Amino acid sequence: MNTILVTNEVSKDFGTFKALDKISLEIPKNSIYGLLGPNGAGKTTLIRIINQITYPDSGTVYFDGEKLKPEHIALIGYLPEERGLYKSMKVGEQVLYLAQLKGLTKTEAKKRLKYWFDRLDIGDWWNKKIQELSKGMAQKIQFIVTVLHEPKLLIFDEPFSGFDPINANLIKDEIIHLKEKGASIIFSTHRMESVEELCEHIALIHKAEKILDGKLSDIKRAYKNNSFHIGMTTTKGEELLKEISEKFSLSASHYNQIEAQLNITVQMHSEDSSELLTYLSSKANVNRFEEKIPSVSEIFIQTVQSKGKS
């Protein structure tokens, strides 16, 4: 069994509003899985179903090969997008309470807390109240609450919101570290650059439906359209440009006469770019040649928009 979580045609309605429509996902073990989608697409509903906060109207969820059941709660760690802590409760008591709700014993929770407090550089906050802490500090505490019971599956919903860049990086490193230690991670976000950096698999949900899922590298390959960026040094830019446009389909061009730099984007019919490269290197000194790979953000916008039209 190589998947930690499988959803099989999971559907959920809220009255007449369809929140999820037959969503089937396979989330592999020991990887970071990006759950993407515009606001209101149904991501949070899906996550809540996985956490057994709500229940699907139809369809089944399997956790580590078993049908999802209440005991699995202790094996899942969830950092919700809408998160907070008791404002007037002391940090230590609060984390202990939440850890005990997840099934840890008090002594075990204390031991692990010490480790995490040291690791995230949280020193003498034990007796402070949450309302005395900065937002970023409170977020760190929440992160600890999520991971303290060492769950097999971690679900982070917009984990970086509320962090400054330094702490966001710290948390990102911790997420990678957790993955390396064997955890499987579902990562829901709008921040595409972090998806690019972290996720091996993604699924895109739009208007209650899954419109795309798979390995990120496969998806990217599928979404590239054989477009190439080329940079050349030449003093005869205009003439060259004319020649190229006769042989290939140019989609963009820019010539800087002072620096004698010609930048073009060429649309090819197939992946094979050797013809283009051979031709261009015979004409000028090529200093840049790269295939245009769509970013996750572009794929996201492209698929969502094309779905919107249909």
Add this chain to the structure above:
Amino acid sequence: MSKLLLIIKREYLAKVRNKSFVVMTFLSPILMVGMVVLIAYLTKVNDSEKRIIGILNNSDYFSNDFNTTESMSFVRFKGISLESAKDSTENMGYSGILFIPKAVNLEEVAKNSFFYSKGAPSTVVIDKLESVFKERLRQRRLQEMEVSTTDLAALDSHFEINTASFSGEQNLKGINEIKAFIGGGFGYLIMMFIIIYGGFVMRSVIEEKTSRIIEVIISSVKPFQLMLGKIIGTSLAGITQFAIWIVSASFLLFLALAIFDIEPNTINPGQELLSGAADNLAPPIPSANETMMLYTQELFNIPWLMLLSFFLVYFVLGYLIYSSIYAAIGAAVDNETDTQQFIFPIILPLMLAIYVGFFSVFGNPHGPIAVGFSLFPLTSPIVMMMRLPGGIGEGGVPIWQLLASIVLLIGTFIGIVWLAAKIYRVGILMYGKKPSYRELFKWLKY
């Protein structure tokens, strides 16, 4: 189960450690006792003021009728004019002067008597003076009719109809009111507890919602567990507070009474009611003491153990019903200001129960209104408590009514808690919307 205990413990500690809760717990008895002592003290001071009244009596009557009492004394003027009598009254700082002129007979004298005072006269003084005149006139007329005082005493009969239940048990009139008053006390306690601690439950739910911790928690426990833990934890805190209030208030009251030397009777409403009830029945009871004994005995005869056990049943069920509604309201809204439209319909049956209790159950504890309201589950905890001191079975609450009321209450309890849990489950995850009743209804189907 252990999770539920954890939640209960946290809710309890969070409530008990809360500063305003601590302040309220220890300040309220002091304030309450302070108020009582102040009122009693002021009443005492007011009563102990001694009034001095001047009398200018030019008639042949009333020479021995105005006797000094605890609160009033009389100074007699002789052989001076009314004007100078008034002057000296004012100079001496007396309360006023009674002028009794010379006339042909007692009637004329009484008719032409005047009481002069600086401001409006005190009713206590007027009452006293009037009673002296009345008594005198009465005796005079009796003399004219040639009735001797002994004959009069023989005439003056007191009659009170004897009442008994069919089983022959003798009833005391007015005891119904006293019993209802005791039951009313229990009912009032239930209402106060629901309003105060139901509000606490609601605020605690809102706090979890606004601090956004709710989703973190319900990814570990079931919403129903959380709701139940919250209600139980808050109630335990409430019971702690009530216990502290009762113990410390009684202690303080005792202490204060000892220090200020105030007769407990002046501030004991129960006592007043007792004597009040007695007064209403028979103004000049010759055997007042004996009746009082009967009342006391009757009070001891009230089935306190039964009463307390049913109090527990009605209190627990009633409180759980209402506090789960409060929890649902807290879950449905985002902040406390939005709760008003939902709170009113909750308070309404509670108020209704209290008022119906006081106006209808007191007069007729087994009338149709009393029966109806003691069966209706939202009012039964309060109204039934007012009926129960009269006993169960014959002469009291029929057993079928008691059973029906409890069955209905349990049924409603299950239904309401189920509904509230549904609303709670959906509501705690809804942000930014102020829901309408229609929307709440829709949530039930989610």
